[in-house]
Amino acid sequence: MRILLINAPHPSIGSRIPDDHLPPLGLLAVGGPLIDDGHRVKLLDAEFGPMSTASILREVVTYRPDAVLFGHSGSTSGHPVIAALSRAVAQVLPDAWIVYGGVFPSYHWREVLDEEPQVDVIVIGEGEETGRRVMAALENNRPLSDIPGVAFRTAEGRARSTGPAPMIQDLDACRIGWELIDHARYSYWGGKRAVVAQFSRGCPHLCNYCGQRGFWTKWRHRDPVKFARELADLARNHGVEVINFADENPTSSRRVWKAFLEALIAENVKLILVGSTRADDIVRDADILHLYRQAGWERFLLGLESTDEATLQMIRKGGATATDREAVRLLRKHGILSMASWVVGFEEETDADHWRGLRQLLAYDPDQVQLLYVTPHRWTPFFRLAAGRTVIQLDRRRWDYKHQVLATRHMPPWRVLLWVKFAEAVMQLRPRALWRVLTLKDPSVRRAQRWYYQMGRRVWPFELWNFLFRDRRVKDGPTLAEFWGAPQDAGEQSMQTRPARLALVKVS
Template structure:
């Protein structure tokens, strides 16, 4: 079957400003198994430009596919764009099958299929195995009801979901379709040739606002040696210089992560690694952090979420301010940059809470900071807590963590926005930060900080312009439950548990390598 994978352009301000682009790992991960199953697969990455809808449609129709698979890593905010592309395809050629996947359609399948008829099938949860089975069924004319992990409309036009698919037990069994991209087009970190990869999927922690944990069902990891070997191969064959880990928590297993670090060191390739993890894991690994840096880790994003212990308890973060501060100190000691994420927009926040947060961030002394807004998802426990809060942002394209979505009791939107912008400037422009920016002894870190500062300044100015002249808030503000529908936290896990992966004898593991 001739299949076209489409990555819609993202509308987030931060996505539009940098000159660098990263490849769409989710689509490449589906593309590999489809190619291996004998399908003719191509990719249209509309992030470049970004491509206008008309150009995307022209390119899709020129490829004359039998099926189009649309997906995006930021699937909630990308949904309106994905819908516009699908509507254009169906208007031009109703015979093209449209398959939609990602976190948002996984949980909102009933809404999507009921509100529009342009999507033929929705893939729910991990798509590698399900996409292959779905294409086999479509080619053979097998009833779709026999394919687990999808949703579609039955003969009466009603939205129907099949049984959940089983999560993949062996992540190394699914090959990423790297041949679908031109590596020379993708970069990050100021022009370094880069790709996105996953060492693991899922997260064992119970943060109640996280939209990713339940999607992956259970934390699993790839074979550390095979993963390091794939990174080395990408460097040697395609010149890849930087790996952006898309994992929620790659360091969950100290044993597996240490094995990966040692395997990367053994590969001896000059590849940098950036990603996100938990402060607790950094503190836990204080005795092996020298391996992190030697293996290429240059920056960790640490999800601190808030500096208030009561708020951390509300969202079940599981960490604390003491471990946050210690993690940043340890990273700096070992030559690794830290980026602290700080989430605002909780209902009862007051000026004193922002002031305390600012002072706390100063005491943490992170190298970089990223301020985010709390953004609710129906399938998370946090949604149930926030369901009666008022929605002020009706444009779903701005449900991207960089725009305020929910009203607050003590702040008007403009008050919170300008407080956040002021705090960002104060943190990034403090004397210690400027000193490191100008005089850090490590040229690689100096480059990294200067690139991030340059991008941050451009995004900061664009966000102010957007807020003052383009952003519009709802005058009639529905409750969150009225806007999105009822809580779905009972359906948080999108797949059934993976089969227990059999342990391979060491001889067979070596043979596979």
């Protein structure tokens, strides 16, 4: 079959403000097995530009695929874009199959099939194995009902799901289709050639607002030596300089993680590694952090979220401020930048809470900060807790963690924004932070930190401009449950596969 993978444009994502652009790992992961099955596969990355709908349709008509596969890492906020684009594709290519995958359609498959008649098949959960089975069924006119992990319409027009697909046990069996991209087009970290990679899937912790934990079901990892070899190949044969890890928690197993670090060091390639992890894992690995740095780690994002005990208990975040502070200290000691992720927008927040949060961030003393707005997903337990809150952002393209979507009881949106922008400015412009930028000894880390400041100078005013002149909020919006529908946390796979006694496990 002729298959076209489309990475739809998504202007709402603030990461487009820098000039750098990363490849769509999810579509490449689906594309590799399809190529190996003998299909002719092409990737159309419409994020470049971004491409207009007319330009995309010209490419579609020229290629004339038998099937068009849509997916987007933005998921919830990307769905409106994919819905509109897939309608347009169906009009110019009515005989092509349209297949849709990702976190959002995996949980909203009923609504998508009811509201988007152009979508033929939805892949639920991991797409590598299911995608190849779907393509084989469509090519040979076999029933989709025999394939676990899909949703489609019956002959009577009713949406039907075949249930969850078996979890992929061997992540090394599904090859990434790196040949689908021109590596020279993709960069990060200030113009350095870059890719997104994934060592592990899932997270062993149960943050109740996380939109990923149920999708991946449980924590699994690649073979450490094979993964290190793949990264080394990207560096040697494709000129890749930066690896951006897509993992939620790659360091979950100290033994496995240490084996990967040692394997990558043995490959003797120069790579810059960036990603996310738990502060607890950094403190746990205090004695091997030199291996982190030797392997190429330059920055870790640490999810700190809140210091308010009631909020931490509500979101089951766990962690301890002393551990968070120690993790930042240890990373700095080993020449690794720390980025503190901080979430605001909880219902009972006040000016005093924001002031306390800023003081705590100052005490943590991270190199970088990332402030986000709480964004509940219907399939997470947190959605049930927030179901009665008022929605102020009706444009679903803005549900991307960088826009306020829910009202807070004690503060109007403009004041929440001012606190966020004030906190960002204080954290990055305080004398201690500026002095570090000027005096960092490692030239690579110094360059990375300066690039972060250059990016911030563009993003900070852009978000203010959007809030004032582009984003449209409502005062008397619907409740969260009225806007999205009934809670779906009973269908979250991770909640079905873990014993109830783990419900209060502390997480990062």
